[in-house]
Amino acid sequence: MPKKYHISTKATPLDLEYLFKFRITRGENCINCGKCTKVCIYEAHKREIGDPRKMAAPNTAVCRNCFRCIQECPRGALEKSLNQDFLNSDGSYWKSNMLISLWKQAEDGKVPVSGAGYRGPFTGMGFDGMWTDMSEIVRPTRDGIHGREYISTAVELGRKLNHLVFDADGKLLSRIFDTVHLPLPIVFDLPAENLPGNVQAALAKAAAELDTFLILPVAGLTKDFEPYADNIIPLLTHKEIDQYSALLKNARLAALQYDGELLNNYQAVKVKMKGISSAPVIIRIPAGKDVEDTVSQLVHSGAEIIHIVADYCGLEVNGHASSHPRLIKDIIRAVHLRLVSEGIRDEVSLIFSGGIAMAEHVPKAMICGADLTAVDLPLLIALGIRLYEEPEKFLVLPEGLENIPVPILTQRIVNLMGAWHSQLLEVMGAMGIREARRLRGETGRAIFFEEVDEDTFGKLFKNREAVRL
Ligand code: SF4
Ligand code: SF4
Numbered sequence: 001m002p003k004k005y006h007i008s009t010k011a012t013p014l015d016l017e018y019l020f021k022f023r024i025t026r027g028e029n030c031i032n033c034g035k036c037t038k039v040c041i042y043e044a045h046k047r048e049i050g051d052p053r054k055m056a057a058p059n060t061a062v063c064r065n066c067f068r069c070i071q072e073c074p075r076g077a078l079e080k081s082l083n084q085d086f087l088n089s090d091g092s093y094w095k096s097n098m099l100i101s102l103w104k105q106a107e108d109g110k111v112p113v114s115g116a117g118y119r120g121p122f123t124g125m126g127f128d129g130m131w132t133d134m135s136e137i138v139r140p141t142r143d144g145i146h147g148r149e150y151i152s153t154a155v156e157l158g159r160k161l162n163h164l165v166f167d168a169d170g171k172l173l174s175r176i177f178d179t180v181h182l183p184l185p186i187v188f189d190l191p192a193e194n195l196p197g198n199v200q201a202a203l204a205k206a207a208a209e210l211d212t213f214l215i216l217p218v219a220g221l222t223k224d225f226e227p228y229a230d231n232i233i234p235l236l237t238h239k240e241i242d243q244y245s246a247l248l249k250n251a252r253l254a255a256l257q258y259d260g261e262l263l264n265n266y267q268a269v270k271v272k273m274k275g276i277s278s279a280p281v282i283i284r285i286p287a288g289k290d291v292e293d294t295v296s297q298l299v300h301s302g303a304e305i306i307h308i309v310a311d312y313c314g315l316e317v318n319g320h321a322s323s324h325p326r327l328i329k330d331i332i333r334a335v336h337l338r339l340v341s342e343g344i345r346d347e348v349s350l351i352f353s354g355g356i357a358m359a360e361h362v363p364k365a366m367i368c369g370a371d372l373t374a375v376d377l378p379l380l381i382a383l384g385i386r387l388y389e390e391p392e393k394f395l396v397l398p399e400g401l402e403n404i405p406v407p408i409l410t411q412r413i414v415n416l417m418g419a420w421h422s423q424l425l426e427v428m429g430a431m432g433i434r435e436a437r438r439l440r441g442e443t444g445r446a447i448f449f450e451e452v453d454e455d456t457f458g459k460l461f462k463n464r465e466a467v468r469l
Pocket of ligand 1: 032034035076077078
């Protein structure tokens with residue numbers, strides 16, 4: 001049995017004020033009786049340090065909305081409201097609750113617990129309209145998830161053979177392609193340009209500690225990244241191959257930015273790359289309208305790994321505002337099924353990114369057909385960076401972020417991935433799947449809302465439409 005993959009998490013709070021949901025305010029009619037200090041188990045209410053006769057301002061960031069202090073205050077001096085900052089940061093895809101959840105997972109590395117009952121909607125856009133089959137959840141051996149049963153979250157990146165060929169003497173004739181083993185079906189994608197040096201170093205260090213990779217444009221690869229060279233995927237254009245041949249020689253994986261010229265000359269580019277290094281090559285391509293056609297052509301030309309990048313909300317890129325851009329869930333399914341129908345799915349590994357915002361998106365993307373995902377913005381949210389969607393993607397870095405030591409930032413990213421790894425194990429355990437690679441394309445183990453909706457009401461509404469016509 002392979003060694004169990006373990007992520008060491010450690011409580012790592014940051015002394016920064018992040019988003020919080022509820023604001024508690026204390027009115028002037030407070031008589032400083034101190035009853036609220038006793039009833040709030042989260043210690044939102046404390047006395048002033050300099051003058052214990054008075055109450056300090058409530059620490060509303062820790063409030064869990066239990067209402068107890070409001071009910072128990074003898075003077076009705078406490079009021080609770082939704083924090084305006086929380087409301088302002090709520091986007092159509094990146095919800096404020098998601099930002100807070102990512103921040104907390106980075107703080108302690110634990111699986112988030114929503115508390116007494118789920119009061120949210122049961123379906124929504126994209127991955128929210130997809131439910132995984134949890135029929136194994138009551139299985140007696142489920143306790144093995146974190147114990148004696150081994151569930152592997154490992155995947156391989158690279159081209160695989162459809163079958164093996166042997167000669168008459170039983171000698172293997174097939175050439176086995178180089179693949180790269182990853183213990184977690186996640187790589188890191190550089191979430192934004194112009195990040196402070198300590199943030200970039202923490203991303204690379206965390207990738208190394210987790211035994212995964214960080215994709216970095218070659219232009220930004222300074223000497224500071226040398227200690228993490230084994231865990232960095234240099235991203236370049238095919239025109240830069242000669243310029244960076246020394247760097248490519250030692251890379252374990254390399255990534256090429258897609259353009260039309262690359263598609264026309266991929267065989268030649270591949271020969272050139274293989275002349276420099278045996279590292280598997282990733283082609284990074286935007287998730288445009290006809291991405292499945294391009295992916296198919298690339299695989300027929302010998303592409304071994306393709307990284308398909310949707311926009312930061314998981315939407316098809318370059319779609320017209322008037323059209324309905326596809327969601328990443330549907331893009332993954334379209335690409336996967338296209339390759340399956342052509343009998344070439346196993347010849348390529350597919351990485352998807354854009355809109356991978358929560359732990360559950362990783363197994364859901366795999367069920368739709370991804371081999372693994374690339375994560376970007378959640379890594380920054382883990383470090384206290386705020387994301388606003390309107391009018392376009394807008395990141396607000398907390399004051400003082402550039403002075404936080406690299407080990408602290410690294411641990412927060414490790415914590416986030418620790419929490420995601422635990423959630424992946426929970427989902428796989430509940431589905432009765434013991435190997436992450438077997439999640440790929442298992443759509444029979446998931447329910448898609450739009451399909452159920454169509455099955456249940458489709459005919460009814462189609463008939464209505466026909467009657468109206
Ligand atoms: S319980 Fe009410 S009156 Fe007493 S200290 Fe708290 S806010 Fe003030
Ligand atoms: S509502 Fe509950 S959690 Fe929030 S401050 Fe009051 S007692 Fe504490």
